[in-house]
Amino acid sequence: MKGKLLYLETKLRRRFITIFITLPLVFLVAVLIPGKTLAYVMPAEQLLNLMGANFSRFKTLIITQSTQLKSLHGREVEVILNEKIWLKTPDLYDAELISMPEDQTAGSGMVKGRRPGGDMSFRRLLLADKLGTRMSLLADMGVDIESVTITRFEGIIAYQLGGEDPESSKLLIEKDTFLPVFFSYRSKNDPAQRSVTVRFGDYQKLGKGWYPFEIVYSGREGVIEHNFILDLQINTPIDRLLSEIGIDGPQPHETMDVLQETPEDRRLREMIELLKEKYK
DSSP: OOHHHHHHHHHHHHHHHHHHHHHHHHHHHHHHHHHHHHOOOOOOOHHHHHHHHHTTOEEEEEEEEEEEEESSSSSOOOEEEOOOOOOTTEEEEEEEEEOOOOGGGHHHHHHHTTOOTOOOOGGGGGGGOOOHHHHHHHHHHHOOOEOOOOEEEEEEEEEEEOOTTSOOOOEETTTTTTEEEEEEEEOTTTTTOOOOEEEEEEEEEEEEEEEEEEEEEEEEEEEEOOOOOOOEEEOOOOOOEEEEOOOOOOOOSSOOOOOOOOOOHHHHHHHHHHHHHHOO
């Protein structure tokens, strides 16, 4: 019995010495090596698969949205448009302007040259139904998918696909939900090759997927587009002619034809007024 107690005492002493030596080493590693380095960073393929799972069940989308165009030059000017967009995976769409109140002529310069629905390029990210399509799309839009890091964006921890340079094209995917929160790329349709930035927010669950009900788009210099989804139908058959969304985005029209306001349009306009009050 005495020998057994001596054995146990020796074993406990050795374990204590091991812990005593190991703990300071762990502490030093935690202090000297940034947490960013210690975190596991998924490869792009795995990230894009997880992200795509949030949208893969959507085959068609019919979106009715309120689009606020805000001018940042001089005094702030705002124009409100009501638009309808039809989308079909992987890259088909159509869009039309439902109405634009007549008393907003002061900001008509922001509307000229803008096609109904605006730039559709980024919407392909939420339509792509295959991993290869997503990876090709990001590569074509200038995102270095070989570069994956962890970053913080507006208080959110996110995976970043793309270079560290602020001017680099990049996609930020929230770490916990695998939902895209920020996307930037070069607009090939812009002679100045300015960067486009898109912020996704107010995600809502529809069936077994998610979709951003608020999108803030900055493409043209001095103009911010703030999109609020008023109605969204998923997987509804579309019986109209659709066009392909090009990588370069839609070619601008010189004018936008406004349809005659209907009772439905009037109700949408009233909803928009409520939204304006909410987001003042």
